[in-house]
Amino acid sequence: MLDPSSSILDAEFIAFDLETTGCSPDFSEIVEIGAVRFRLDGTEIARFQQLVDPRCRIPAATTAVHGITDDMVADQPPIEEALPKFLKFLGDAEAIGMAHNAAFDVGFLNRALHRCNEVCPLTPVIDTVRLSRRWVHNCRRYTLAALGQHFGVADYVEHRGLSDSLVLKDVFLGVMREGLIVETVGDFLRLAKPKFFRATKPPEKTPCLPxxxxxxxxxxxxxxxxxxxxxxxxxxxxxxxxxxxxxxxxxxxxxxxxxxxxxxxxxxxxxxxxxxxxxxxxx
Missing domain, CATH: 2.30.30 (SH3 type barrels.)
Structure with a gap:
């Protein structure tokens, strides 16, 4: 468990990113999970990357964004098998999670947690969009690509789970260097106002149409x-x-x-x- 009084320098962080078949967890599915675990000095501890079979066709317009095709996910595990692996990577709330536009990624994972009947991880998840808007004042846009360019992150394959997570790690480290001064984990979480996982079920029922x-x-x-x-x-x-x-x-x-x-x-x-x-x- 995270100790609020512990030094932020001793904390571990997990940047993660999902690729999906669409924008809404109500009717779209996860097709990839990527993550990287690291410390504030930039030390990388572990990586996670898993393609997921969504059990449906991936729309062509979505493939055009992230490049993941039906053939690529055909022999991959479904979310019922992939999610427990990712939860194991997250660990038992001893790290601070982060995602760029966290409401999107956490929303999809919340729906998957309900579907798979998994116990919600206690990992706090900070939104790096919100963090960047508050602490990076000379950046015109706050997309992951724009922030990556702002902090001089090397070129990468945009919109893939692991590559976006690696860029997110470097962006976060850049934000911290740019002026976010905190000493303890508790101080950081109070400033970042994290989200927490909560399994959510789909909308109530399929309606009978007029x-x-x-x-x-x-x-x-x-x-x-x-x-x-x-x-x-x-x-x-x-x-x-x-x-x-x-x-x-x-x-x-x-x-x-x-x-x-x-x-x-x-x-x-x-x-x-x-x-x-x-x-x-x-x-």
């Missing part, structure tokens, strides 16, 4: 492209080109989970805000 949305369900089943008019709080009614994935209900609201070709990412849409739609015939 008859007027039957064609939308058929489009989800066939992975067809749908052109729809959607009313959002910020944009008003706007046209969207989407590929429906599935429908979920949370409390009393039904959502369409879909890949949005307009914004090039996975999104969720409230069914009651879809004003019109038709399936694109491709003609």
């Amino acid at each position: 008859s007027e949305f039957a064609a939308l369900q058929a489009a989800a089943d066939s992975r067809s492209t749908v052109l729809m008019k959607y009313q959002s709080a910020k944009r008003g009614v706007a046209e969207r080109s989407v590929t429906p994935r599935k429908f979920v209900q949370f409390r009393n609201t039904v959502y369409l989970l879909a890949f949005c070709h307009t914004d090039r990412k996975e999104k969720q849409y409230r069914l009651d805000r879809i004003r019109d739609f038709h399936v694109d015939s491709g003609e």
